[in-house]
Amino acid sequence: MGIDYEAIRFWDAYSVAEDIRLDIEENPEKESFEKYFMPSRAEIKAILKAPLRWTLLHQFIKDRYLERRIWGFEHHRKDMLDLVAVEYQTILEGYGINHGFPKINIDASDFNNYEENEMQELVNQLRELIPIEQIAHETFQLLFSNRKFLKKFNQLVAGYIRYLKKSEYPDILKRDGVLYRKTLPGWAKRGIFYRDKGRCIQCSRDLTGVIVTGEEVHYDHIVPLAVGGTNDPGNFQLLCRRCNLSKGVNTFTSEIYPTYWSLHLEK
Numbered sequence: 001m002g003i004d005y006e007a008i009r010f011w012d013a014y015s016v017a018e019d020i021r022l023d024i025e026e027n028p029e030k031e032s033f034e035k036y037f038m039p040s041r042a043e044i045k046a047i048l049k050a051p052l053r054w055t056l057l058h059q060f061i062k063d064r065y066l067e068r069r070i071w072g073f074e075h076h077r078k079d080m081l082d083l084v085a086v087e088y089q090t091i092l093e094g095y096g097i098n099h100g101f102p103k104i105n106i107d108a109s110d111f112n113n114y115e116e117n118e119m120q121e122l123v124n125q126l127r128e129l130i131p132i133e134q135i136a137h138e139t140f141q142l143l144f145s146n147r148k149f150l151k152k153f154n155q156l157v158a159g160y161i162r163y164l165k166k167s168e169y170p171d172i173l174k175r176d177g178v179l180y181r182k183t184l185p186g187w188a189k190r191g192i193f194y195r196d197k198g199r200c201i202q203c204s205r206d207l208t209g210v211i212v213t214g215e216e217v218h219y220d221h222i223v224p225l226a227v228g229g230t231n232d233p234g235n236f237q238l239l240c241r242r243c244n245l246s247k248g249v250n251t252f253t254s255e256i257y258p259t260y261w262s263l264h265l266e267k
């Protein structure tokens with residue numbers, strides 16, 4: 001029970017998060033999304049069956065983006081494996097991971113100490129050590145805070161769900177293009193509750209129950225199930241009862257957040 005504390009370095013997360021945000025928010029064509037998001041049937045089933053701690057967004061960050069970036073870097077620089085090795089060593093240092101190889105110094109032309117096949121072997125071994133899941137989870141921390149991003153992301157996911165056929169996915173679909181509703185586990189509810197600071201994201205009503213009792217907390221699908229939304233934790237937000245009832249099947253989120261302090265109020 002309670003909040004998990006984990007070592008978060010935010011080392012590579014900002015640049016990864018910004019690349020993904022740009023792709024999803026600023027360049028939201030379905031084709032470009034498909035370029036990164038092509039889950040297999042088994043993956044769809046596993047991820048959409050029930051809310052998982054490793055969310056759809058984690059999977060997207062890792063498989064469709066981070067690995068592509070890590071491998072892509074190598075691919076584009078085949079003739080400069082030494083620079084790839086330096087890049088990988090830098091990432092590993094950023095995460096405090098001891099790779100056990102001497103640090104390559106570009107200025108000192110340390111590259112010359114390696115034969116080409118030795119350099120490839122070094123690159124392979126360094127790549128294995130890159131903490132892709134940790135980088136994905138750190139990137140998730142940043143992107144999960146941004147509901148506008150989540151809305152766009154889930155709308156693109158909905159573009160897939162809407163075309164799934166009940167005959168092909170009988171255990172996850174209620175009818176063509178609509179997933180069964182799943183109950184959110186406690187850990188997911190807590191995460192969403194804390195992200196939204198215990199307030200309705202539309203009217204800012206306090207839902208903590210500390211001062212005002214009797215307010216119902218609604219865990220609302222940002223993109224409703226009826227239009228292809230998922231039960232993934234990244235597709236939820238806090239609403240009060242009144243705002244949820246007036247929302248209907250609309251896709252809505254707000255861009256108001258409780259900040260640490262305001263620049264404008266003299267309080």
Ligand SMILES: [Zn+2]
Pocket residue numbers: 200201202203204205239240241242243244
């Ligand atoms: Zn409200």
